[in-house]
Amino acid sequence: MVARTMGEAVETELEKTRRYLPWVVAVALFMQQLDGTIVNTAVPTMAVSLGVTPLSLKSVLTSYTIAIGVLIPLSGWLADRFGTKRVFGFAVAVFTLGSLACGLSRNLPMLVASRVLQGVGAAFMMPVGRIALLKTFPKSGILRAMNFVIIPALLGPLLGPLTGGLIVHWLPWRMIFLINLPIGLLGLWLVKQHMPDHRTTEADRLDTPGFLLFGSGVALLSWVLEIFGEHSMNTLWVASLAALSVALIGAYLWRAKRTPQPLLPVDLFKIRTFRVSVAGGFLTRLGISGMPFLLPLLYQLGMGFSPWQAGLLVMPQAGAAIGMKLLTERILGAFGHKQVLVGNTVLMGILIAAFSQVGPGTPVWAILLFSVCQGCVSALQFTAMNSLAYADTSDAEASDASTIASTAQQLSISFGIAFASLVTGAFLGSIDRSNPALLVPALHKAFMLLGAVSVASSVTFLTLMRSDGANVSGHGQTEPEGH
Template sequence: MSDPVIPLVTTDPALETTRRYLPWVVAVALFMQQLDGTIVNTAVPTIAASLKVTPLSLKSVLTSYTIAIAVFIPLSGWLADHFGTKRVFGFAIAMFTLGSLACGISLNLPMLVASRVMQGIGAAFMMPVGRIALLRTFPKSGILRAMNFVIIPALLGPLLGPLMGGVIVHVLPWRWIFLINLPFGILGLWLMRRYMPDHRGKVSEPLDTWGFILFGAGIALLSWVLEIFGEHRMNTVWVGGFALLSFALLGGYAWHARRVSDPLLAVSLFKIRTFRVSVAGGFVTRLGISGMPFLLPLLYQLGMGFQPWQAGLLVMPQALAAIGMKLLVERILARFGHKKVLVANTLVIGLMISAFSQVGPGTPVWVILLFSFMQGSVSALQFTAMNTLAYADTTDEQASDASTIASTGQQLSISFGIAFASLVTAWFLGGIERSDPAALIPALHRAYLLLGAVSIVSAVTFLTLKRNDGADVSGHVEATEE
């Protein structure tokens, strides 16, 4: 893999060294985070059996992690500006590593969920702060290449995770799927100390404490409502009341944010069209994509009878295809531009998710591998296009706020996507036993169709882009403008 050399002349040796190694620092952290997520997905049935709970109940292990990320991400920009990117990034890696250790020694589901929250707090700061460091180190013309470089080694996590998770739960106690993070955490801390720059912003206002309370409580409560609605039998009135309370808290934050000079999340950034479309469109698109890593192991292992390591092999082509696509994405965006790519690719994503409704007992393995490879390709292209579009028209001064909001939206969509996927699957199952393949497979097929439809609908948001939106990042410029 070549160095992420950015076409910018500099005579500062320290800056040149930072630009050379900073993408590796961020990539190691992201690799650790992605490896953890994909290993857990593959091991869900095994962990459920060990803890004596139903597989769909294990979504609390996944959603607690993503909810913690979504709740604490809004603090990342302010903390980075106030304490510096180096200190906050180091804290994030240390917290994630200690959380992994706690997961590995958990004795029951509540302990595991609490440990996942600890991991989530660390993960909440890793990628946003790493992205802030990249945005403040590289020029805008080099952001696409730098971020693309960061993603490529990080995709080794999804590539190795499913297989490693399957092998580990097959030959070792499932706890090793978390303990394997420890050496990567130590490596990340060493790289951070040597190569992470200590960027700080102008902090003239104290932390928006009320904003954090309103937003965090609203998001956590809403995610919890989605979880209990699909898994537990609670009075509908109570569920509706909690849902209304969560919306009230989030509405209270929106009201609060317009009345303070320095809100937790700078909602004024949504006035920028490219940023608004990237975050809003990306949120809806990720709802469908994010539910698949949770549902596919259920189909392969419980529905089709594959062993965990075999299920891991079936999803490996997604990561291989994603790595290959990352090598082409710069050329694709330069040739067609963000608007054409996002509109067309979103439609293809929806169709690919829906295609898994045709997978079941008797489906040739090569067909499953082909579907997996195609989904990995289009998902990688989509994520890179959406992520880089968010920073196309923001200034260096807006880097912290933009990274914070974009990361918050991404994690919320992941959390909601998992909860939504579990919810619709439980709904399609009705009161039928969830371990019965004859009932589970049709329910999963209907869930894939619904998730695919959601992704297809999200293509509408990208139609509001103009032809040359994102040109500063992609280099694509058309002669006429809409």
């Protein structure tokens, strides 16, 4: 009788955790996504206030994503060593403090440093939240749990562009960061109440040499991409720095294969579904990650819309993404991961390239239609890639799988922003970048190139088998597993 009562108590506690944990992670992700979309919309206004060109403000975006990419590899080890509750709470607190520092910044270097602090918090926030989800829900419930987390979090991109536009129109642009403070405090309260404390009793020692090799290589490569697009530096010098960054990353990979407990265990890439998800996801995100940076430039500088009007043009994308999230489980169950990822990746690339047809005189309804379509295909793409990554990994591999997948995702975002800025700058050349008649054609060429990269990335998903991901999506089963 006592044993039954204790078992019922444990089951009740687990059910309670499964009920509230998605909300805890969603609030943190909402804050992170809101911040990113608000900043993108406010770039032209911030550039005027700080006395720099809009393309120069890519350092505000890339410094944030580089910090995430460098530090994410530590998230799995920290979660195993100190517990998901403590590390997730630390991440939310640091992100909130970084937001306060951004709001108090008076020049570009201060703002970049504050964005790095935000990046420190963001580096541990989503990966550790994902680890908690993977260790709390069974395989058959992962897709549903991730969709539940993403739907509230997508309110950030839905509200961010319009909120950012209204703030920079009526209030000082620093308010776009200070708005995170009440959300961060709510997140800290939810962590205290409902975040489970998963940890490993005997965590491995931190692979410090591996972290230094990988982190320095990633940071250097990202910096090279930035300076190559903006500053007049000796080509040989830039090429030497790029070669050094690749050598550092290569040295880490060589070491990881010969170390018992590497920072990022490359053996996970022997799992086909994980390998294809990470590699294909990196290339796909490389193409689409530049869009949030380029679209505000097109709408505001190229077409003359105000910040809040530009925000309205972007809002349908997030709204469509929320609607598509309600259908992704059925779509993946009906067609499977392979068919969805191959076809949807090509469609996403075509839609990115379609923005090359948007310019002065384009009907608003056509822009909104493009935005809705891109939101739908992007939501389906990211859900399919993210769920596939964990289809065949064990619970013991959850921390490492989440760390590697999150690292690749953030690096692709960082490289995507730098790549978009670089190609746009290359197409512009030395011409007057404030002239819409010259800026719009350059942006159009950039959209075409980004779309081509996305279409090409669909090849990576052809290596999947039709049955891959079926234990997550239920594809090919009469009834999804777990029902």
